[in-house]
Amino acid sequence: MSETFNTDEKVKRLVEKAFNESLDNYTVDILNATKIGENYMGSVHNVKIKRNDKEEDDIKFHLFAKMAPHEGCHRNTSPIRAMYECEIHSYENIFPELVKFQKDKNVAIFQPFAKSYASSLEMGAEALLMDDMKMKNFKLIDHRAKLDLQHATLIMREIGKFHALSFAIRDQRPELFKYLENNCRDIFYSNDKMSSTLHKAVTNIGTAIVKSYDTSSRNAKEVESLQNFIKNLPSVLNSVLSLDNAGKYAVINHGDLEIRNILFRYNDAAEPHIPTDLCLLDWQLTRLGSPALDILFFIFICTEKELRDNHYNRLIVEYYESLATFLRQLGSDPQILFPYEILLEHLKKLSAFGLYNAIWIVSLNMREICDVPDTSTIKNEDLYVQSLSVVPKRGYVERVRDIISDLIKYDYDF
Template identity: 50%
Template sequence: MEEGMEALVMDDMSVKGFKVGSGIVLDYSHALLAIRELGKFHALSYAIRDQKPELLKEWISKSADSFYNSTLKNIGMKAIMDVGRVVLESYESSENRTESEVLESFLSRLPQFFELPSIGKADKYSVINHGDFQMRNMLFKYGDSSQPHHPTALCMIDWQLSRLASPALDILFFLSVCSDKNLREHHYDNLIQEYHKSFSSFLKQLGSDPNVLLPFEVLLHHLKEYGGFGLCNAMWLIPMAAQECDFSKCTNEDALLKEFPTSPQQQYVPIIRDIITDFIKYGYQL
């Protein structure tokens, strides 16, 4: 309780049966658990905002965004521009005209997606975001011997990018980085609905009304409004997640940029093209 004498208590989650998920993209059983737990996590913020607003204000006053206020965002924009040009060049002039035009417009407006007011204004729907909700930051437990490959519990780790923003940002991050076309094609609508069901159920248990604090229609609107944020994540982080990056010896921005790889075209381009096509179909603003 004394300033300057704080302690951080850590727990070994492997002893409790948790382990890092394998791969980059989640299958449906892992995605379903993850989106439900994300809904419960966001419900905590809404309950605090509703029942103890002074506590949330205190957190906000002592917190600042650690990514969008840093020079890392310049590295991110450079990496996205580089891979964006590769994806643009992959489109044939006679096909995918809509996707090509959308991507070209998106790249021309890229800086606005890296400005704090554009990534989720601090309004009544803002919550504490995880900020980096991807596979390497999820620990899974497999507690059902009859279904050994289906997770039964999830532990989120790595909170250094947490910030106050729309809950849609965490969802978009998750959908853009941790899903593939097959998962989205068969389960996109269901995952969004399951998020809100989990959110609503837990928020009711906490004593607040989800239909007042985050109506489903508002969530859908935010997903469309912040769609460009999801595409930014995909274009930057999917190539990085596919390769090992060593930041320990980076002493300047140029060195950092070199550690953010652009995957070979045959591996990377189809994934981003699928995301662009799907996001256009969902009506996301890119």
């Protein structure tokens, strides 16, 4: 850590801002909250606050501080500031309006995000202070383990409800939707340095996967499709992210639906392993786009072939039925705003987004701990590309080839 950057001091200033009082009468304990490979775009810390005149275990608040990386090299290779601006905008401007809209409609409040207490846009020290949802019995699960149907189903249902809010607001409060979409344009893939880095890494890994196939004719379709995908990467990504593809069906996307960004709660004592609630973290890539983008991102990064073979269609139906049910509760007609046939059309024409992200993100997720890059030490784009171009030794190539096989089976255009 830089000698001139004091994380504890930055966090304490954020706490003072949140509660508008001095910390002279409080003890603030700040502990690192993540392990290697759990967070690439910052550092996160557990923050415990208690009064000095109270008993040792009388904690006033359990909070969670998320701090932007301050190292110049890392900030020069990723759109760090824009990502924190995006997340802060989500917590301070988007989420309160989503909650208020639901209250006005007198429905049970759907709120799959933590409460935010304070934020900072100080250059080089961007940060958020939020509820520590783990103290409310939410848990992370192993992002390297196989995802089961129960967890996948809950995620699909909750994504559907989240997207339904955008459709309802666009339908009933167009001026509010216009306000919400401000600062909801893509800031990650459209960033020149980030897109250049990702294109090179995806090309490197994709080329290695092409070489992994044998020369038998039974693999010809997969090889040809992957080669064409790699050859046309920039135009492919620009096309799928174009708002022209979403049109009147554009909604606010989470943008980064990885398992590492989802907390689960298990409130059914009779079935303690089945999740009942979730909380979504890391809203740094929130953007306007087709609902299919969130679905494709989640399914092809987080599920494996066995689950898709048995339940892919069911998961899509679960998503849509959840979206449609919530839309009706909010007072809008899903058949008018987002017909099921349009969802299937978008999944087909935007499927390249799922493959693109699976190639580099699944690579990160399946690495041995010793191979997880320390992003704070990256000095330039070439090293960044190198850090993202590792092909994990166990199971990775087969997993991506399974994705390619499934995309062809579903007749998806990638």
